[in-house]
Amino acid sequence: MLDDRKSRVLRAVIEDYIETAEPVGSRTIARKHRLGVSPATIRNEMADLEETGYLEQPHVSAGRIPSDKGYRFYVDALMEPMSFTLEQYRQVYSEMIKHYREMERLIQEAGKLLASLTQSAAIVVAPPIEQLTFQHVQLIPVDERDVLVVLLLHPNVVKNKIVRTERAFSSAELIQLSVGLNQKLKGITYRDLGPTVLREIVGEFGEIGQVMVELLVRGLSSEKDEQVYSSGMTHILNQPEFKDVEKAKAFLEAFEQKELWLNLLGEDSQGVRVKIGKENFHSDIQDCSLVTATYHVGGHVIGSLGIVGPTRMEYARMVAMVELIASTLSELLTDMK
Known part of the structure; x- marks a missing residue:
């Protein structure tokens, strides 16, 4: 001491x-x-x-x-703690509320705002689809044998896909099938779609049930993993620490590694965390510090976000801005319920 x-x-x-x-x-x-x-x-x-x-x-x-x-x-x-101001909160909220109806756009906007506020590179890890809950299913006729399947997953993730059926379905039939599928799926998380539920869907809904199972198992399988969104790369390259071309190149290569950021931002602990220099395990970012936080829906952690910059950063301001974006994103996602 x-x-x-x-x-x-x-x-x-x-x-x-x-x-x-x-x-x-x-x-x-x-x-x-x-x-x-x-x-x-x-x-x-x-x-x-x-x-x-x-x-x-x-x-x-x-x-x-x-x-x-x-x-x-x-x-x-x-360090003297710094809090975000009411005016800063209002400005961030007014920008983020514009994307309130679609979670993916909202999360991407959160990353862009964080990069702009901190003049740093920002990373946001979005929740994998398997954490989301089925909220609504709608089947809409497109033509004689093509059906538009609309899936609404909570919080506010919309997935659309046109599927082809062997026989033609009337609008009335598709409405009835939509009602039945909603009764079966509403409130179930994607990860709970085990073999029993899938067999029941095929058994109860015939050809449409088979089409739904194909969509759920194969069509969305590529989206099971977390998505990583980044913003503000040019901000960090403007810092004097990264004027060295080789150092900048090494950082850029590290920045493109999705698994790296999933590991670095993967902790579920609440509150803002700061990792400094060699506390980061990857050698190409050991001249950097990370300031990260989780965001949640109703207290349940679903993702994380943060900024990365040189160890020579304004830590108090960075912590305040990360807290501002994480808390506002959590508020809006929770209000989607």
Whole structure:
């Protein structure tokens, strides 16, 4: 544990470095932060902080920069929490409510807003279809033997597919079949569609039942996994840490790996989480920090979102913005019920 003076010096170095992206010297700290001690004393404290792993010196003649350990202590013990304002909430809500009727569009918009608010790269993991609940089925005649199947899954996911039947069905027959299918499927989650339920659908609804089973088992199988949406890639590439072409290239390649982000954002714990530098297991993002949170429907976690940027980020503001987007998305998804 650091004493009060070392903590104040560390905080000053970190906040200066976040602002300027330049190594910080003792004279700068003495001039800007008025810690009540001489530059020589600050220099000694910075040397101690370097020796204990909280600061690093990139070059012999340079000032100091924070280490991952320094950032971690800052986030856990020194950072002044920041809350989003009512005006920020109203602005985000007014943008997201435009996509209220379709969950996929709403989730994508959440990622775009998060990237814009933080000027960072944003990632949103959408829930897999197997977590969703059947809300409504409708069969609509297209022509003599083509039927449009409309599936509405909660919360507000719509899937459409035109299927061809062996015989023609009248509008009245399709209405009756739709009623029966709704009675059978409403309230069931996709993952609960076991062999017994599927056999019952075929047995009770004949050819239309067979078509429905084909659609449910094969037509939607490619959507069983979580979807990963990303936004704001150019924001992170504008940071001075990524002016190096090779470093930028390595990050871009990592950014395209869906499994990487599913693993990094896959925790179900509530609240905002911060992973700093080498706390991230993938070597190509160990110069970065992640700020992530889960979002939910009625308290049940269904997905996660977050931002990625250099370790030199405004952690308090990032945490506040991630919390704002996650809580607003959760509110809108819950209201869809």
